[in-house]
Amino acid sequence: MLAAFRSQDRGLNWLLKIEDYSHIEVTMNEFDIVTVIDRPADEVFAFLVDVDKAAAWNPQVLEARQTSDGPLGVGSSLLYVGKFLGRRFESVSECTEYTPNERFSTKTTSGPFHLEIDNTLSSVDGGTRLATNYRGESRGFFKLAEPVVVRLTKKQFETATENLKALIETEAT
Numbered sequence: 820m821l822a823a824f825r826s827q828d829r830g831l832n833w834l835l836k837i838e839d840y841s842h843i844e845v846t847m848n849e850f851d852i853v854t855v856i857d858r859p860a861d862e863v864f865a866f867l868v869d870v871d872k873a874a875a876w877n878p879q880v881l882e883a884r885q886t887s888d889g890p891l892g893v894g895s896s897l898l899y900v901g902k903f904l905g906r907r908f909e910s911v912s913e914c915t916e917y918t919p920n921e922r923f924s925t926k927t928t929s930g931p932f933h934l935e936i937d938n939t940l941s942s943v944d945g946g947t948r949l950a951t952n953y954r955g956e957s958r959g960f961f962k963l964a965e966p967v968v969v970r971l972t973k974k975q976f977e978t979a980t981e982n983l984k985a986l987i988e989t990e991a992t
Contacts, residue, residue, distance in 0.1 A: 852976055857988050883898065
């Protein structure tokens with residue numbers, strides 16, 4: 820699609836062209852983190868979806884809360900306030916999948932990152948396997964340093980997963 824607009828600004832004519840780039844495929848960064856937590860799936864799921872506890876185990880999150888009314892479920896909106904690379908950010912997310920004790924997924928709807936997080940839980944001997952897939956891309960300031968951002972983000976989510984595991988297993992004892 821090509822559209823042209825003409826305008827007169829202080830006696831000068833200028834032309835703005837808008838092209839359709841929808842045929843260009845955008846690749847997103849993606850990685851997985853898998854851990855086994857020594858607790859049953861219902862306890863792991865309950866802890867994972869307790870948004871108020873996110874700051875306790877995720878080092879990037881300073882504050883998190885549900886901003887929509889009603890119980891957490893598909894369509895619910897969440898606000899995360901955090902700090903990354905010395906910059907404070909706010910990110911609004913939407914719950915895209917919610918299957919108790921099995922799956923919890925979110926995607927950002929605003930903020931400096933486009934991020935989709937898909938948590939899948941399954942029972943295994945000795946506890947619960949938590950497999951999390953992260954897909955995303957940086958925006959704005961963070962886009963300039965995206966290779967570094969991806970490495971640091973993965974490391975921080977690995978730390979968050981270790982913290983989550985430790986907290987759930989400690990609370991159970």
